[in-house]
Amino acid sequence: MLRERLIQLVMLLVAGAALTGAAMISRPIKSQRVELKLLTVTSDESIAKNPRTVLLQVAPGGLRAPMLSYLWMRSQQLKEDGKFFDAQQLRDLICDLSPHFPGVWAFHAWDMAWNISVATHTPEERWMWVSNGIRLLRDRGLYYNPDNLVLHKELAWIFFSKMGQRTDDMHMTYKRRWAGEMHRVLGAPPFSDSPDTAVEAIRLIVNAPYTLAKLNADAASADFVKRLAGCDVKPDDEFLNYYNLYSGAPLASPPKWLVKEPTDDKDKKIANLMQAEELSDARAKVLAFVRRKVLVEKYRMNPDWMLELMKLYGPMDWRNVNSHAIYWSTLGLHKAEGKGLSGINALNTGRTLLGGLKSLTRTGLVYCTYNPDNPEEPFVDFLPDCRFVEATHREYLKCGRILVKKPSGKPGRLDSSKNMLRDGHITFLSNAIQQMYFGGWEKMARYYYDQIRDEDVLNAKGDIYKRDLHGFIREKRRQSGVPTTEMSSALLTAALRRAYRALAGGNHDDYLRSRALARRVHREYRKSVAGKPRLKPPPFRKIERNFLGIMLVRPRAMGLEVPLITKANLYNALSPTMQQEIYPLVAERLRRQCQAERIDFNTAFPAPAKKN
Amino acid sequence: MRNIWAVTRQTFIQCARTRIIVVFCLLLAICILGTGFKMTGDGTLKGRIQTFLSYSTSLTQLLLCLVTIFLTTSIITSDIRHKYIFTVASKPLARWQYVLGRWCGVVGLMGLLLIIALGSIYLLSQHLRKQPTRIEREAESGLTQPKKPDLDRLGVENEIFTARDTHLPEPPDIEKVLRKKIKQLIEERGKDNLIRDHINKTVPDKAQAEKMLSHPDTRQQAFDQIESALREQIIEDAHLVRPGKAIVLTFTGLKPASADESLLQIRYKLNPFKSGKTTLAGAWQVVNPDGPTDPPMSRSESAKTTSSFMIAPRFVSEEGRLTVFYFNLQPETIVKIQPRDVVVLQRVGGFESNFARAGLLILIRLMFLAAVSVLFGVFLSFPITSLAVMMIFTVGTISAFLHDATRLPRQGEPSAFEYFSHYLVKGIFIAVPTFSRTSASDLLVDGEYIAPKTLIREYLVTFQQPGTDSGRFWKTINLEIQTGMGLRTLLALAVGWLIFRRRELAGIS
Structure with a gap:
């Protein structure tokens, strides 16, 4: 009896010591989590809102780690076996078990977008896995880790490299699908040589009311919303479907001759609402509100940041994946390190910002044509857009100046060997000059040719740069060897x-x-x-x-x-x-x-x- | 028999009245309905049904295994601990009848629960099968024109609700090449020199080597070894596809198109020799030796990941032959295709009968666990018995992982620890069955045929010629005996009865 009591006492003491120890180290652990940005108010609030995640944090107790290992091994084994039916749910579960570990989100999103996608062989499957990767990061990873740089970078990389480049043999499917999604939400930007027109179109969305109550504060909009409600249509995603179908808006709708006349009463009423001339102002306001709502809630994008980017870099067409690569890479730095756009450059965003801008120069002009067989995958043409040459040139200069800056803080020369980007810059401008010259922008071509030759800028050496612009173009053409x-x-x-x-x-x-x-x-x-x-x-x-x-x-x-x-x-x-x-x-x-x-x-x- | 029936009946009723059964039944219902209605898989109908089948059958199996262990263990041990056994032992009831009756009672109840659970899974899977695919939904709503073929629907009907047998390619005929190579070697270097070099390489002691050289039997043995090494080298070489080259794989024993019109599936895995190569350019061509041929189909493949494509039955000849070409179009990368890495799956039966056989596979597992619980329960206390059986269950479940983790390395001399762990695991699995060898849920998810031979192996024993994966012992006796859980169940019950027979139930104090 005494022995048993003794054992109980010792065990009690051990338990007490363990509990005291745990209590003592819990405070430093918490402060370290804050220091390492593992714990933020927003992320904890996000978790608190999701009972499933909370349950998964608590319920497995000490078995969480072995459970994670098992799920991870199973996910990789199933992948090797080519069984992807469970891939997304397993990855969701793994991420839910470790919501504050950005590496886990990044790995699984990458795994789906890059590895699983290429193991499938139809465009539908490929796109499904790439978009699953995007959604995992954007809708869930960034929801729990809103200020994490790695997740923003990974998301930007999917847009830039996986979808924007040509390494994947189905890259056009991704581009078309994405263009289709964004065309549905935003339509085409107004065509104009002036970048301001496209910026103004986005500004309408930025200035749109944040909430339905604010929208309803405007009598005409409230009346329009009421009329929509009378047709069982809410001012959300559903509104966009009807607007695009019946409004006949040249920048958003399919050609009129392709749209079937509505047959039932409900559709007829909706079509009237979408076309009525007297309701155009209210309709435009509701449209801007819905576009903002869908952008924010479904695509988790910040229209203000979109506008800032357009003001700085030019009339980005959001149907182009490169615009999104730029958006997420810059937003990541802004959120993680509090940088404004002036502090963000191609050097701290990896290759994404500069690469994205260069790609926009080559493919920034987007023409989307409705595809009646598969409306989700419209026909898309990407043409060069010289309006991004200036932004790219500026970005090159900005990075060059950082690279050549002297330790004393004084500016250095851009043609010094420290400017590792100089050769690429010259090549880019040479190509852009030819593009502009043959595209009818001779004045712009001349300006950039001067920039290449300017002693205070790139100071390019070589006989070819001693010629005038026409001579330079002729020589470039001659070098290409085409008669x-x-x-x-x-x-x-x-x-x-x-x-x-x-x-x-x-x-x-x-x-x-x-x-x-x-x-x-x-x-x-x-x-x-x-x-x-x-x-x-x-x-x-x-x-x-x-x-x-x-x-x-x-x-x-x-x-x-x-x-x-x-x-x-x-x-x-x-x-x-x-x-x-x-x-x-x-x-x-x-x-x-x-x-x-x-x-x-x-x-x-x-x-x-x-x-x- | 009446005695056994009485104990069985009593056990069945006793178990059915326990709270633990109610809790497990509730859990089972939640799991089946939850997986059926909540899980969406990868978003396709095929993925949804596969996810449902995978999780519902796995969870049913897991829950029934756990409840079998706890029920059997608690009944047997509480009989002894609470001395209820005295009332039984004083009756004209043999101890083997008690043991068998208890086991039959638990297995009977588990069998009933299994039938109910699998019945629900079957009905739910049929409900899901009737759901429209994305393309069907769009076509119904008039959004798009119906597209053909609907790959999702094809997958559901041809890959899940079916029972498909797996066919491996014919092994390459290497005898001719081997003879030619040996003849060439003998002509170049002479047979004596070949044997001498081989013996000198394997036996460092010169005197010993000379002695062996003078003996005709050892000389023949050495020559056989040279031939065997060459054979292995040629076989290895036959599985390599060099850049710009092709490999021909012939499948036999298939049903001709006239006998079955369902689609066949080719499943394959490509292993590049270049590390870090994740995608491979290649092309596949399927040829009917007597008839139609389609042009090669170019594909970008993911390395070391299983992929598949469907083929029409018209490519199978009347003799049941099918030829498949794989062209390696990846520059500078050699691709290795192991014999098991390319298989053809062809329908041989229906989903329903396969589903019933999957149930039998689960049932034998429950029977085994009940028997082991009886074995330990007759002489150990409840916690120790539960722990021991749970340990066996866990080890059996992770058997594939354990075998893989303790495999002897192919290159270099294994360390003492590697030998120890390898043979320890081998020893363990003489007594413990490998649950992962035949996973009912994996087979159902893939629509793979559960052959009667598999059931015979699991319930009784099978005899077959040793294969390349067979152990040295089987190769020596040229016969491989495979047994699953049936014989082990009988053995556990017999040992349990023997122990129980000798056990003193009431000690004299």
Whole structure:
């Protein structure tokens, strides 16, 4: 009896000592968690709001670690076995068991977006896993760790490298899917050479009311919301579906001839609401509110930060994945280290910021065409956008200045060997200069050529930079080894392609500029071969008509993919004279295509008015 | 028999009245309904059904195993601890009848619970099967035109609600190559020199080597070893696909298209020799030796991850043959394809009968655990018995991991600890069955056929020719005996009865 009591006493003492020890170290552990930013007010609030996560934190007790190990091993084993049916739920569970461990979120999102996705073989599956990776980070990882830099960086990297680059053989699927999602939310930005127009479009969303109550404070908006409620439509995601379908807004809706007339009473009432001229102001306000709401709640984006980025870097089209790469990489630094945009640069965002800006220069102009077979995956064309050259150039300069800064704090020379980005900068500007020169922005091309040669800027050496701009372009072309005839033909085709793609997409300014360039190339080439009749090109009008004929019926001959809807948009945007010229050449082939795709030919390609 | 029936009946009723059964039944219902209605898998209908089948059958199995252990253990040990056994022992009831009756009672109840649980799982899986896929939903709502084929629906019908047999490729015919290579070696270096070099390499002592060289039997043995090493090298080489080259795999014993029209699946795993290579460019071509051929299908593959694709049954010839080509299009990377890494799965039966056989696989596990609980329960107390049986259950469940972790390294001499752990695990699994060898839930999820042979092995014993993975002992006797849980169950009951028979239930004080 005494022995038993003794054992009990000793055990009691041991338990007491263990408890005291635990109590003593709990305070330092907590303070260390705060120091290491593992514990923030926001993250703890987020967890408190989610009973499942709270339960998973507490219920397994000491078994949490072995459970995590088991789940982790199972997830990797199933992955090796090619069994992905449970992959997402297992990863969700693992992350829920360790919500404050950013490495876990980052690893599993990367695993889904990069590893599991490439083990599948259909575009739907691939996109599902890439978007699962995005959602895990954006919707859950960042919800629990809102200020974590690693998670922002990882998310930005998925947008930039996985979706934005061409390493994955289905990269176009990702780009198209993402463009489709964002087109649904924001529509296309207004076309204009001035970046301010696109910025103003986003500003409308930024200035939209934050809550429904604030929206309802405006009598007209409240009335519109009430009318929507009468049709069982809430001012949320659902509103966007109807707005895009029935409003006929050129920047958001599919072509009118493709939209079926509403048949039931509810849809008819909704269509009336979306089209009524007298409700346009209220509708615009509700639209801005809904766009803001969807951006914030579904895509977890901050419209204010989007606006700041557009003001600094240019008219970013949010349907382009590179814009999102820039958004998340800069936001990460802003949140984690409290930096404003002036303190953020390509050096502290890895390659993402600079790479994203360069990609926008190459692919920033987006044309989205509705795909009736798969509305989630529209047809998308990405064309170069010179409006981002300046932002990229500025970013290069900013980083260069940081790199060459002397220890004393005095500025150094940008052409010093410390500027590791200088060669890349010169190459980028050289390419951009050619792009601008042939795109009709000669003044801009000249400015950047001067920047390359300027002793106080890049101070590029070499014979090629001693020439004037025309000489520089000629030399670059000569170095490319393409004969003049072929080069002229390529330039002419490229200019016409851009012009007519812009026309089909509703971008009239770009159409006029690119067509003017095509004419100029043609004129210059005719002049250059004036003494050689065998090289004389046909008249511009004939070239243009032939080009249009090929673009409408055999686009693959020029390496283009032109969906039927884009062809219809293009045909309907042509001048009546051109329509009359082209119609007999293309009608029969297009009629057959329309039959195959179950589209009414006469609606999509109406016969032109007869010549007087 | 009447005695056994009486104990069985009594045990069944006694167990059914316990609170623990009610709690476990509630848990079981929550698990099955929860997994059925809450789990969404990867978002596809196929993924949802697979997740449901995987979790519901695994949890059913786990809960029933736990309840079997606790019920059997508590009944037997409490009989002895609380001296209820005196009232039984004083009756004209043999001890073996008591042991068997108790075991039968628990197994009977567990069998009933298993039937109810699996019945619910079956009904729920059929309910899920009727749910529309994403494409079907969109087509119904008129959002998009119906697309064909709907891969999700095809997957549900051809990969889950089916029973598919696995066919391995025919081993490469290497005898001709081997003869040619040996002939070439003998011509180049002479047979005597070959044998001499081999013996000198394996026996460092020169005198001993000379002695061996003079003996015709050892010379023949050495030559056989050379031949065997060469054979292995050629076989290894036959599994390598060099850049720009192809490998031909022939499958036989399939059902021709005229006998079955369901789709076949080719499942494969590619192992690149270049470390860090995560994706591989390649192409597959499926050929009917007597008929149609499709053009090669280019694919970007994920390395060391199992992938699959479906093929039409028209590629199987009337003789049941199918030829598959794999082209390695990855520059500078050799790809290795092990014989087990490429399989063809073909439907041989229906889901329902396979599901019933999966139930039998679970049942034998419960029978085994009940028997082991009886074995320990007759001479140990409740906590010790529970702990011992739980230990056996855990070890059996993680058997694959244990085998893998204690495998002797192929390169270099294993250390003493590696030998110890390897043979310790081997020894343990003479008595403890490997639960992970036949996982009912894995087989159901993959729609793999549970062959009668598998059931015979689990319930009784099978005899077969040793394979490449068989141990040295089996290779020596040229016969491999495989047994699962049935024989072990009988053995546990027999030992339990023997111990119980000799046990003094009431000591004289």
